[in-house]
Amino acid sequence: MFLEHHEGELLKPSLAVLSKAAQLGGDVEAVLAGSGVEGLAPRAGGYGASVVHVADDPRLEAPLPQPRVDVLARLVADGSFDNVFFASSILSADVAAALAARLDAGLNWQLTDVAERDGGLVGTQPALSDTVVCEVGWTSTPRLALFRAGAFDPTESGGEAEVRRVEPQLEDFSTLAEMVEQAHEEQSGPSIEDADVIVAGGRGLGSPEAFSLAEGLAKALGGAVAATRAVVDAGWYPYATQVGQTGKTVSPKLYVALGISGAIQHKVGMQSSQVIVAINKDPNAPIFEYSDLGVVGDVHQVVPKLTELVRQRRGG
Ligand SMILES: Cc1cc2nc3c(=O)[nH]c(=O)nc-3n(C[C@H](O)[C@H](O)[C@H](O)COP(=O)(O)OP(=O)(O)OC[C@H]3O[C@@H](n4cnc5c(N)ncnc54)[C@H](O)[C@@H]3O)c2cc1C
Numbered sequence: 001m002f003l004e005h006h007e008g009e010l011l012k013p014s015l016a017v018l019s020k021a022a023q024l025g026g027d028v029e030a031v032l033a034g035s036g037v038e039g040l041a042p043r044a045g046g047y048g049a050s051v052v053h054v055a056d057d058p059r060l061e062a063p064l065p066q067p068r069v070d071v072l073a074r075l076v077a078d079g080s081f082d083n084v085f086f087a088s089s090i091l092s093a094d095v096a097a098a099l100a101a102r103l104d105a106g107l108n109w110q111l112t113d114v115a116e117r118d119g120g121l122v123g124t125q126p127a128l129s130d131t132v133v134c135e136v137g138w139t140s141t142p143r144l145a146l147f148r149a150g151a152f153d154p155t156e157s158g159g160e161a162e163v164r165r166v167e168p169q170l171e172d173f174s175t176l177a178e179m180v181e182q183a184h185e186e187q188s189g190p191s192i193e194d195a196d197v198i199v200a201g202g203r204g205l206g207s208p209e210a211f212s213l214a215e216g217l218a219k220a221l222g223g224a225v226a227a228t229r230a231v232v233d234a235g236w237y238p239y240a241t242q243v244g245q246t247g248k249t250v251s252p253k254l255y256v257a258l259g260i261s262g263a264i265q266h267k268v269g270m271q272s273s274q275v276i277v278a279i280n281k282d283p284n285a286p287i288f289e290y291s292d293l294g295v296v297g298d299v300h301q302v303v304p305k306l307t308e309l310v311r312q313r314r315g316g
Contacts, residue, residue, distance in 0.1 A: 001014070001017060001018045001021050001028060001029070001030045001031070001049065001084075001085045001086075002014075002030075002031050002033075002068075002072060002084065002085070002092060002095060002096075003015075003018070003030050003031060003032045003040075003044060003052075004087065004089055004091060004092060005032065005034060005037055005040055008040070009040070010032075010040050010043055010044060011087070011089075011194070012154055012194045013087035013088065013089070013147075013149050013150070013193060013194065014087045015043075015044070015154035016087065016151070016152040016153055016154040016155075017085050017086070017087040017147050017151075017152060018030060018044060018047045018048055018049060018085075018154075019047045019048050019152065019153075019154050019155040019156075019157065020085075020114070020147075020151075020152040021048065021083070021085050022047065022049070022157060023048075023155070024114070024115075024116055024121075025116070026082075027050055027051075028048050028049050028050060029049060029050060029051040029052070029053065029079070030044045030049035030051070030052045030053070030161070031055070031071065031072060031075060031166075032044070032052055032053070032054045032055070032056075033054075033055040033057075033060050033068045033071050033072075033168070034055075034056065034060050034061065035056065035057060035058045035059075035060055035061035036056065037054065037056050038054050038056045038165075041161065041163045042160070042161060042163065044161050045159050045160040045161030046156050046157065046158055046159060046160075047154055047155070047156060047157065048157050048159060049159075050159070050161060050162065051161060051162045051163075051164055052161045052162070052163050052164070053071075053075055053164050053165075053166045054163055054164065054165055054166060055071045055165075055166040055167075055168045056165070057167075057168050059168065059170060059175065060168060062178075062179035062182070063091050063179070063182075064177050064179060065091060065094035065095045065098050066098060066171070066173070066174035066175075066177065067168065067170050067174050067175065068091075068095045069095055069098045069099050069102055069174065070168060070169065070170050070171055070174050071166060071168050072084070072095065072099050073099060073102050073103060074166075074169065075166065076099075076103060076142055082141045082142060082143065083121060083141075083142060083143045083144075083145065084096075084142050084143070084144050084145070085145050085146075085147065086144070086145065086146045086147070087147055087149065088109075088110070088146050088147055088148050088149050088193075089149075089193070092146060093109070093146060096109070096144055096146045099144060100144050103142065103144075105140065105141075105142050105143070105144050106138040106139060106140060106143060106144065107145070107146065108123045108125060108136045108137075108138065108144070108145050108146070109125075109145075109146040110125055110126065110146065110148055110249070111123040111124060111125050111136070111145055111146065111147045111148065111151065112124050112125070112126060112133075112147070112148050112151045112251075112272070113151065114145060114147075120137060120138070121137070121138065121143055121145075122135050122136070122137055123135070123136045123137070123145055124136075126272075130267075130268045130271060130272070148249055148251065148272075149193040149248070149249065149250060149251070150193075150250055150251030150252060150272070189218065189219065189222070189223070189224055190222075190223070190224050191224055192224045192225075192226045192241060192243070192248060192250055192252075193248065193250065194224070195223045195224035195250075195252055196222075196223065196252050196253045196254065197218070197221045197222060197223030197224070197252055197253065197254045197255075198218075198223055198224055198225070198226050198243075198250060198252045198254070198255050198256070198270075198273070199214045199215075199217045199218040199221065199223055199224075199225055199226070199256045199258065200225070200226035200227060200228065200243060200255065200256065200257050200258065200260060200270070201213070201214040201225065201226075201227055201228070201231060201236075201237065201258050201259065201260070202227070202228040202230060202231060202257065202258065202259045202260030202261065203230045203231055203234075203259060203260075203261075204258065204259015204260065204261075204280060204281070204299055205231070205236075205258060205259045205299060206259070206300075207236070208231075208234075208235070208236035208237070210299075210300070211225065211227075211231075211236060211237055213258065213299060213300070213303040213304065213307075214258055214303075216303075216304075216307045217256065217258075217303055217306060217307045217310065220307050220310040220311045220314065221254070221256075221310055223252070223254070224241075225237070225241060226241045226242070226243045226248075226250065226270075227241045227243070228242070228243070228244065228260055228263075228266050229242055229244055229246060229247060229265065229266070232247070243266065243269040243270050244263075244265045244266040244267075244268060244269035245264075245265040245266075245268050245269065246265070247269055248269060249268070249269045249270075249272075250269060250270055250273065251270075251272040251273055251274070252273050252274070253273070253274045253275065254273070254274065254275050254277065255270050255273035255275070255276045256277045256278075257270075257276065257277070257278040257279070257280075257287055257291070258279050258299045258303060259279070259280060259281075259299045260278065260280065260285075260287055261280070261282075261285050261286060261287060262278070262280075262285055262286040262288070262290070262291075263286065267286075267287075267290060271290060275292045275293070276290060276291045276292050276293075277291060277292065277293045277294075277295070278291040278293075278294050278295070279294075279295045279297060279299050279302050279303065279306075280294070280295075280296065280299075281296065281297060281298050281299075282296075283296045
């Protein structure tokens, strides 16, 4: 399992896939690569890793894929691992694809589940804009798998991991790319990939300023704010928050859609949310067809009251 970290924390999607790997049985080892990351390794033991291989090196500081592929390729070759799992992210997708090419291995991506069958693995992969679900397999080992964010919950098992240091041996070509600049968006609360609750805003909010309604409700619920492509294209909200066919795929426990029509391209990014609540003034809006709870009303009237109620219930 390739673990990702950010700002001194192991990321929840990584821990979720790690605990899924542990539930499959057998020995599960994890790989952590970065600079100043060794202190994070023991935590992976609590989610099912028996060993954490740590490549802690200043050359791994920038989130670039190729040096990480060097670390993984060597470990996978030396350890004869059957499966290598990744939790979906931009970095992990790059690393997984490059590792597959390096090892001439098969990679299945966007998986929402995996199970053991007849001594092999079978992955679950939604396809055709999530209108069908396919079972996918691998014809050789190592089997590489990249899982959708939100596919599993992290489950603590309380174990301890042995931490093994790895000396990264980087290929010349792996050090040619250089991180010139890295900008972090100011963000309070969880990202949409990590959040259990997402409040998404659409064109029905009426203006960029009205996104404060979505932000207020998200804060009260302890969630993150997402957006439709219509508002991202209009420059109302950042691209990183776009959910849908050309944005991110999310599966939170609760997805609240404010002023969103529910176009198919948006639906494919959020339909696997556990509970979908929509607020829209048009009773015929397509989003109501796949919502668990629908409120026909004006977001400007409903959302402030809802936010106030949530705050009161949560005692803040
Ligand atoms: C190739 C392609 C890829 C695409 N990828 C994506 C994608 O990744 N993600 C995505 O989201 N879209 C995507 N789209 C665009 C998609 O088709 C829709 O145009 C878009 O999702 C609509 O966004 P919206 O719901 O915010 O706006 P609209 O469709 O304009 O809907 C606004 C809704 O708000 C309601 N409303 C208006 N005022 C109020 C109010 N005061 N209170 C309550 N409700 C109100 C209206 O009744 C309406 O239902 C893609 C399109 C194409 C062609």
